[in-house]
Amino acid sequence: MRVSRRDFLRWATALVTLGGCGTGDPTPGESSAPVGTVGDRSPASASPAEPTALSQSALEVLRKLTEVFTGIPYSSDFVFEDNHYDSYFQWWAERLPRRGALYEHLGRALEQRAQESFGKPFTGCDAEACLDLIEGAFGGEQKRLFVEQIQRPILKIYTDTDAWIDMGYESWRGRPRGLESYRQPPPGAGLEAGLVKR
Amino acid sequence: MKTSECDVAIVGSGLAGATIAFFLTRAGHTVTVLEKGPAYPYPHIEQFTAQGFSASLSDYFLPRDLKHHTLSGQYQHKLENERFMNTGGSASRWSAIALRMRPQDFKTRSLFGFDLDWPLTYDELEPAYCRAEALLGVSGTDDDNPFAPARSRPYPLPPFELGWDDLRFQEKLAAGGIHMHTTAQARTRLDYDERPGCKNYGRCFNCPIGARYSPNVYLERALATGLCTLHNDVSVRRIHVEGLRARTLVCRQHAADDDRELAARYVVVAAGAIESARLLLLSASASHPDGLGNDSGHVGSNFALHHLWGGNIRFQEPIYGGRFGGWTGQSHQFLDPPERGRHGGAKIELSSRPPSFASVARQRWTSVEDLRRRLRSKMYTRRVALHCETALSPEKSITLSREADRFGDPFAHVHYVGSPFDRETYAFARRIFERIVAASGGEEQSFAPFESYHSAAHHMGTCRMGERAADSVVDRHGRVHGIANLYVIGESNFTGSSGAVNPALTVAALAIRTSDHLLDQLP
Numbered sequence A: 001m002r003v004s005r006r007d008f009l010r011w012a013t014a015l016v017t018l019g020g021c022g023t024g025d026p027t028p029g030e031s032s033a034p035v036g037t038v039g040d041r042s043p044a045s046a047s048p049a050e051p052t053a054l055s056q057s058a059l060e061v062l063r064k065l066t067e068v069f070t071g072i073p074y075s076s077d078f079v080f081e082d083n084h085y086d087s088y089f090q091w092w093a094e095r096l097p098r099r100g101a102l103y104e105h106l107g108r109a110l111e112q113r114a115q116e117s118f119g120k121p122f123t124g125c126d127a128e129a130c131l132d133l134i135e136g137a138f139g140g141e142q143k144r145l146f147v148e149q150i151q152r153p154i155l156k157i158y159t160d161t162d163a164w165i166d167m168g169y170e171s172w173r174g175r176p177r178g179l180e181s182y183r184q185p186p187p188g189a190g191l192e193a194g195l196v197k198r
Numbered sequence B: 001m002k003t004s005e006c007d008v009a010i011v012g013s014g015l016a017g018a019t020i021a022f023f024l025t026r027a028g029h030t031v032t033v034l035e036k037g038p039a040y041p042y043p044h045i046e047q048f049t050a051q052g053f054s055a056s057l058s059d060y061f062l063p064r065d066l067k068h069h070t071l072s073g074q075y076q077h078k079l080e081n082e083r084f085m086n087t088g089g090s091a092s093r094w095s096a097i098a099l100r101m102r103p104q105d106f107k108t109r110s111l112f113g114f115d116l117d118w119p120l121t122y123d124e125l126e127p128a129y130c131r132a133e134a135l136l137g138v139s140g141t142d143d144d145n146p147f148a149p150a151r152s153r154p155y156p157l158p159p160f161e162l163g164w165d166d167l168r169f170q171e172k173l174a175a176g177g178i179h180m181h182t183t184a185q186a187r188t189r190l191d192y193d194e195r196p197g198c199k200n201y202g203r204c205f206n207c208p209i210g211a212r213y214s215p216n217v218y219l220e221r222a223l224a225t226g227l228c229t230l231h232n233d234v235s236v237r238r239i240h241v242e243g244l245r246a247r248t249l250v251c252r253q254h255a256a257d258d259d260r261e262l263a264a265r266y267v268v269v270a271a272g273a274i275e276s277a278r279l280l281l282l283s284a285s286a287s288h289p290d291g292l293g294n295d296s297g298h299v300g301s302n303f304a305l306h307h308l309w310g311g312n313i314r315f316q317e318p319i320y321g322g323r324f325g326g327w328t329g330q331s332h333q334f335l336d337p338p339e340r341g342r343h344g345g346a347k348i349e350l351s352s353r354p355p356s357f358a359s360v361a362r363q364r365w366t367s368v369e370d371l372r373r374r375l376r377s378k379m380y381t382r383r384v385a386l387h388c389e390t391a392l393s394p395e396k397s398i399t400l401s402r403e404a405d406r407f408g409d410p411f412a413h414v415h416y417v418g419s420p421f422d423r424e425t426y427a428f429a430r431r432i433f434e435r436i437v438a439a440s441g442g443e444e445q446s447f448a449p450f451e452s453y454h455s456a457a458h459h460m461g462t463c464r465m466g467e468r469a470a471d472s473v474v475d476r477h478g479r480v481h482g483i484a485n486l487y488v489i490g491e492s493n494f495t496g497s498s499g500a501v502n503p504a505l506t507v508a509a510l511a512i513r514t515s516d517h518l519l520d521q522l523p
Helices: A006-018 A056-070 A084-095 A097-118 A127-137 A138-161 A162-166 B015-026 B046-052 B108-112 B123-134 B165-177 B216-224 B272-282 B357-361 B370-382 B422-441 B504-521
Strands: B003-011 B033-036 B071-075 B228-231 B234-242 B245-255 B260-269 B307-316 B329-333 B347-350 B381-388 B394-405 B410-416 B443-448 B486-487
Touching: A056 B046, A056 B329, A084 A097, A084 A138, A097 A127, A097 A138, A097 B015, A127 B381, A127 B394, A138 B234, A138 B357, A162 B370, B003 B015, B003 B347, B015 B033, B015 B504, B033 B216, B071 B394, B165 B329, B165 B422, B216 B228, B234 B260, B234 B272, B260 B272, B260 B307, B260 B504, B272 B394, B272 B410, B307 B422, B329 B357, B347 B422, B357 B370, B370 B381, B422 B443
Parallel strands: B003 B033, B003 B260, B033 B228, B071 B410, B260 B486
Antiparallel strands: B234 B245, B245 B260, B307 B381, B307 B443, B329 B347, B347 B381, B394 B410
16 A cells, blocks of 8 residues: 555645644543543543443444554554554544544544545545545645544554554553563664565 | 641641551541642542643643742753642652662762751661662662762662664763763562552553552552541641741641631641742741741742753754653763862763654654654654752742732742853863763754743752751751741752752652651650
8 A cells, every 4th residue: 555745745734734634632621531540549430421432334434544653554463463553543432532532533534535535435545545535525624623633643653652662662661561671682783774565 | 717636637648648647547646638739549540541642731720810929040941840749749649769869869968069958867867768769669789879878778669671773872982081871760670568569551640550659659559548638739838836836837728718727736847948938938927027937037048940951963863762651761870070169060860862753743744654654753863861960049039929929929939040140060061962962873953942941840949957056947757947847848948959850769768768757755
């Protein structure tokens, strides 16, 4: 799957304009559910009022978007062996119901656009077609939300995780890496800059 | 105003407060801990997870109208961000480097002519250092560190070995006459005292399994005895003294409309260098018009930060930093330089930081391939930090601000300006960095300017320890001069900066000594 320089530049520019690949913190006006546990010794209550699981169709669209923006195919074990992209979207959907609704809404919009334009599901389109669909499906506020709440997080997760593998590490921070491997040469050591091939 | 009673009231639940609560409750005494900040669940799995999903930890932050301070002078960073006012205090999120001060650090006046001697010697504190290492679960060795002070007991846990990147660096620096070694740290190399051994998750500031020490672990154990009560979100506004004894604490639960009083037989203030001094100053009364323990005017003076300057070195080959979560390599070779007194000592921290990949994604790239190229470019740089000793100055102090908190109590005002001594120390650190660059075969990319020093969140002094009320605030046990049952414990007791080593282990050792002292006092 390859994305043209023109299309990628278009989206990368939008990303920079909106402040880069940032955090998953609530956007202005979006209520923030706390993340701790409920209890008189903990003001940081965790449980959302109404936990919301993302639908399978929304998850599949989000996976497709991950492929498009990272260039890593869905079948790669690196990406999906522990579902860290899925986990991110699920985690936020469960804590911020409006965020979950946004994922669902944007996912449906892309599906609808794909059916109208190509007569097939969004997940069946190639990367360039996906970028065209995104471009056509969203404008103004919706585009901002798409970039801030979906595109930026995907790239943030990538740089926190799979980018480490791409750069020649055996794992990334956040996993229990043990106390042996850090003393050994990493998998990418001594290789030319291409490092790990997927 | 309602009044309740307890044996020992502790203001602050951080490293010092939690240590004292643990030892007192273990001996059967009742303790009430008053923590200004919110709860901070332990082990810190929730915080670790939230950070992994890029969520803010703002639920655990004290609101600004209770945490703020004002600042004048030179310090360029936000001290508010260096004070984690929540259960467990600043050591609930720390690097866990657990070093002993050196014997010379306790005698800087008599040996080097600057600052003040402590009323304690290293030899007197050494047994407490051993106990502090056992308490915190310190992993380390002195076998590779010829600069380490003498010890009477081995470390409780074996060291974290140098990483692959550190080993390569060590070899290069050795050729340049710089000796790099492992570092002692309060992170469990093996399972220890019901804490699991480190699994190297990384992102150690919120260790998800409790391998890295948090004061919360001993606070939990104190609470489990049923003899300890912890109140979060409570500001202690005043300490009332009658005659030579502290009688009550005036407290305000943050959501409440009025104050409550807590009567205590003993009061321990363990709220960090800034807030501890502030509370003593706020507690001024007719009998103590300048604040408690302040007859000689020393409360808030002798404020000391460490000065940390970092530099980046670029190499021809990728470094692969960040494969271990904490730090493995340091050098203590320059802690006690021959010119000490004209300038301070410096500790080299060869942190194995991960490359700043996230910053690349914020740049303007044109394709996935371009993004990866830029990511790779970040792998050739290694950061080196010089962690430096400072000297006391009239331009480093804590007073009360003209701005007030939610309840109308003045915030602390921090005034801080680096001294000529500090500039000399900067020049010394710069020379060390240049030696490191030359020895490592890399190319200097940057080195921080003098004014950008960071404190490393080490705030010391303000209620210094001494034999005489005329030139100190507390005695060698942390008891406030002239008030029989009031103690101030922690970094605030330091007579200057802790040399150039991290102060946490010394805080724990002082807290252990004070616990012993209190146990002698309590029936």
